[in-house]
Amino acid sequence: xxxxxxxxxxxxxxxxxxxxxxxxxxxxxxxxxxxxxxxxxxxxxxxxxxxxxxxxxxxxxxxxxxxxxxxxxxxxxxxxxxxxxxxxxxxxxxxxxxxxxxxxxxxxxxxxxxxxxxxxxxxxxxxxxxxxxxxxxxxxxxxxxxxxxxxxxxxxxxxxxxxxxxxxxxxxxxxxxxxxxxxxxxxxxxxxxxxxxxxxxxxxxxxxxxxxxxxxxxxxxxxxxxxxxxxxxxxxxxxxxxxxxxxxxxxxxxxxxxxxxxxxxxxxxxxxxxxxxxxxxxxxxxxxxxxxxxxxxxxxxxxxxxxxxxxxxxxxxxxxxxxxxxxxxxxxxxxxxxxxxxxxxxxxxxxxxxxxxxxxxxxxxxxxxxxxxxxxxxxxxxxxxxxxxxxxxxxxxxxxxxxxxxxxxxxxxxxxxxxxxxxxxxxxxxxxxxxxxxxxxxxxxxxxxxxxxxxxxxxxxxxxxxxxxxxxxxxxxxxxxxxxxxxxxxxxxxxxxxxxxxxxxxxxxxxxxxxxxxxxxxxxxxxxxxxxxxxxxxxxxxxxxxxxxxxxxxxxxxxxxxxxxxxxxxxxxxxxxxxxxxxxxxxxxxxxxxxxxx
Numbered sequence: 094x095x096x097x098x099x100x101x102x103x104x105x106x107x108x109x110x111x112x113x114x115x116x117x118x119x120x121x122x123x124x125x126x127x128x129x130x131x132x133x134x135x136x137x138x139x140x141x142x143x144x145x146x147x148x149x150x151x152x153x154x155x156x157x158x159x160x161x162x163x164x165x166x167x168x169x170x171x172x173x174x175x176x177x178x179x180x181x182x183x184x185x186x187x188x189x190x191x192x193x194x195x196x197x198x199x200x201x202x203x204x205x206x207x208x209x210x211x212x213x214x215x216x217x218x219x220x221x222x223x224x225x226x227x228x229x230x231x232x233x234x235x236x237x238x239x240x241x242x243x244x245x246x247x248x249x250x251x252x253x254x255x256x257x258x259x260x261x262x263x264x265x266x267x268x269x270x271x272x273x274x275x276x277x278x279x280x281x282x283x284x285x286x287x288x289x290x291x292x293x294x295x296x297x298x299x300x301x302x303x304x305x306x307x308x309x310x311x312x313x314x315x316x317x318x319x320x321x322x323x324x325x326x327x328x329x330x331x332x333x334x335x336x337x338x339x340x341x342x343x344x345x346x347x348x349x350x351x352x353x354x355x356x357x358x359x360x361x362x363x364x365x366x367x368x369x370x371x372x373x374x375x376x377x378x379x380x381x382x383x384x385x386x387x388x389x390x391x392x393x394x395x396x397x398x399x400x401x402x403x404x405x406x407x408x409x410x411x412x413x414x415x416x417x418x419x420x421x422x423x424x425x426x427x428x429x430x431x432x433x434x435x436x437x438x439x440x441x442x443x444x445x446x447x448x449x450x451x452x453x454x455x456x457x458x459x460x461x462x463x464x465x466x467x468x469x470x471x472x473x474x475x476x477x478x479x480x481x482x483x484x485x486x487x488x489x490x491x492x493x494x495x496x497x498x499x500x501x502x503x504x505x506x507x508x509x510x511x512x513x514x515x516x517x518x519x520x521x522x523x524x525x526x527x528x529x530x531x532x533x534x535x536x537x538x539x540x541x542x543x544x545x546x547x548x549x550x551x552x553x554x555x556x557x558x559x560x561x562x563x564x565x566x567x568x569x570x571x572x573x574x575x576x577x578x579x580x581x582x583x584x585x586x587x588x589x590x591x592x593x594x595x596x597x598x599x600x601x602x603x604x605x606x607x608x609x610x611x612x613x614x615x616x617x618x619x620x621x622x623x624x625x626x627x628x629x630x631x632x633x634x635x636x637x638x639x640x641x642x643x644x645x646x647x648x649x650x651x652x653x654x655x656x657x658x659x660x661x662x663x664x665x666x667x668x669x670x671x672x673x674x675x676x677x678x679x680x681x682x683x684x685x686x687x688x689x690x691x
Contacts, residue, residue: 172206172207172430172431173204173205173206173230173427173430173431174204174205174206174423174426174427174430174431175202175203175204176203176204176205176231176420176423177202180423181419181420181423183415183416183419184203184415184419184420185199185203186413186415187245187413187414187415188200188203188229188248190412190413191245191248191249191252191321191412191413192252192255194321194412194413195249195252195253195255195256195317195321196256197252197255197256198227198255199227200213200227200228200229200255201226201227201228202226202227202228202229203228203229203231204228204229204230204231205231205232205233205420205423205427206230206231206232206233206427206430206431207232207233207234207362207427207428207431207432208230208232208234209232209234209235209238209337209338209341210230210232210235211229211230211231211232211235211247211248211250211251212229212230212251213227213228213229213230213251213252213254213255214227214228214230215227215228215255216228227255229248229251231248231420233363233420233421233423233424233427234337234341234363234366235247235337236363236417236420236421237363237366237367237370237421238333238336238337238340238341238366238370239330239333239337239417241414241415241416241417242322242326242411242412242414243326243329243330243333244417245322245412245413245414245415246318246322246323246326246327246329246330246412247318247330247334248412249317249318249321249322249327249412250314250315250317250318250327250330251314252317252321253313253314253315253316253317253318253321254310254314256317307392307393308392308393308394311392311393311394311399312394312399312402315327315331315399315402315403315406316402316403316406316407318330319403319406319407319408319409320406320407320408320409321409321412322409322411322412323408323409323410323411323412324403324404324406324407324408324409326411327403327406328400328403331396331399331400331403332396332400334396335396336377336378336380337370339380340366340369340370340373340377341366344365344366344369347525347526348365348369348446348526349362349365351446351449351450351453352437352440352445352448352449352452353437355449355452355453355456356436356437356438356452357437357438357439357440357445357448357449357452358432358434358437358438358439358440358445359439359440359441359442359445360439360440360441360442360445361424361425361428361441361442362424362428362432363421363424363427363428364424364442365442367421368442368522369522371522372521372522372523373522373523442520443520446518446520446526447518447520450518450526450528451508451511451518454504454507454508454511455508457498457500457501457503457504458504458505458507458508458563459563459564459565459569460498460501460569460640461497461498461501461502461504461505461563462505462562462563462564462565463563463565463566463567463568463569463640464492464495464496464497464498464501464640465492465495465497465501465505465563466563466567467495467496467641467660467661468488468491468492468494468495468497469491470488470491470492471562471563472559472560472561472562473502473505473506473552473557473559473560473561474559474560476488476502476540477540477545477548477549477552477559480540480541480545480548481545481546481549483543485540485541485542485543485545486541488541489541494643494660495660496640496641496642496643496660502537502540503533503534503537506531506533506536506537506552506555506557507528507531507533509555509557509558509561510530510531510533510555510556510557511528513555513556513557513558514556515530515531515554515555515556515557516528516529516530516531516555517529517530530555531551531555535551536548536551536552539551568638568641569597569598569638569640570629570636571595571597571598571600571625571626571629571634571636572624572625572626572629573597574595574596574597574598574600574624574625575595575596575597575623575624576593576594576595576619576620576622576623576624576625577594577595577596577682578593578594578620578675578676578677578678578679578682578683579591579592579593579594579616579619579620579675579676579679580592580594580616580652580653580669580673580674580675580676580679580680580683581604581612581613581615581616581673581674581675582604582612582669582670582672582673582674583601583652583653583667583668583669583670583673584667584668584669584670585601585635585665585666585667586665586666588603588604589603589604589670590602590603590604590635591603591604591612591615591616591619591628592667592669592683593619593620593625593628594679594682594683594686595625597638597639597640598636598637598638598639598640598641599636599637599639599657599686600625600628600629600634600635600636600637601634601635601636601637601667602628602629602631602633602634603631603632603633603634612673612674613674616674616676617676620676620677635665637657637659637665639686639690641659641660641661642657642658642659642660642690643658643659643660643662644657644658644690644691645657645658645687645690645691646691647684647687647688647691649668650684651669651680651684652668652669652670652671652673652680653667653668653669653680653683653684653687654667654668654669655667655687657687
């Protein structure tokens, strides 16, 4: 029965894909002929017009056909570490037992990665009708977040995909999605293009059918999980999985990723996740099952539907278990493969969060002092004096116009209080780490709400030196920036410049002379160097930090044309050329940068 099901599903996938290819072929043959012949007739039989029209349409058709190339591709794999039988015999023994209980053969290779998921694949032939090498992918976040029984239930679910031969069609489905997506990207979504409507409608039909099959497959695999691992364990695992996924997202955003932009990375990523889970276990276990919206485009049924379906599934006994710590022993090697921390300084957790907080605080502190200098109040004493004189509201407006960040003064006070020993940083796993020792928000609010004397007293109590000045440069230097992209020919004040887009601002450097490649080689070498130092010191170079942007008006998207006004009222008009070299997606990048300040 299973064989006939796999044959039927393979036939549906192949027929849908062949139908799409036939539509494309009809378009490839019909469009050039129709356009070329129409041009030939309209021109009164001019052969040159016929050839030109054919070449032009042929170019468009070539791009469309090229989009079908992914039909020959294989699904890409995540960064994973192979786990051989000799590496962890106990896990492999449990997998062999699990395969025997499920009624299928075990995987040929196990891979460990950093995904909050487990999955299976099979390298099949003849559209999935012939079996092939099996791979099992296991994410270490699941190893950290699930019990032994829950982890084996997850593996039983994946073996259910093997049992029902779902993995045989995975490669074919992947190739179809990529190929159809590549074709659809050739057509503008919102234009009145009947051909685009045709392709998009067919693509939506293909995706809807494939995803409906996928949802059914998940329910079939769930039934196998209940039969092998037990209905209660299966339902508990389904409730637990979204909780672990949400916890990983929180962990990554609140603990791990904060140091990437300041050159730091944590050591023992998976160990830290385990400690956070232990500290928040009661909170996580009390979390209810999330309500999920239903859609034709979902690849998985909602958890609530899967739990309801398991109520009537066969109930089994407990599956074999193994010591999950054996897999966790490979965490360091998986981190090296899965995470690209090259160039970042690794720190243990006891130091990492504190150092990240201090580096970010220093950045905000320096930026705040630069904004205060632009507003004419370079010290906290000047700010307090203006506020005590009754100019609090006006001062607030002036600081805002100078682009003082909302928490800018908070950072100035916090860093000063930390260096004075009045504030400490508390590393916690049960909630987001925070500075302890002062309510800085109340102090800042007092400054602008008519209670400046009270704010000054609070600062004195924290031993904050209100006469201190910023330790960094008055203006953020271009040499501190990192290059994100560049455009060779951009007019600034009527003169041609290189435009270098960085993380901290825009750098314009005069083009010394025209080059045959339109400045491509120079710009490529500069962008690939990562730092704008060479152009920043060139005579006539103009550096515009984002923090000094007061207003931006975009007049044209491609090539870019815009007006930039700084906080000192200086205005710059920039205009790209149609012939200028643009490195990578720099045209889209400059649009996003300017739109963010418009």
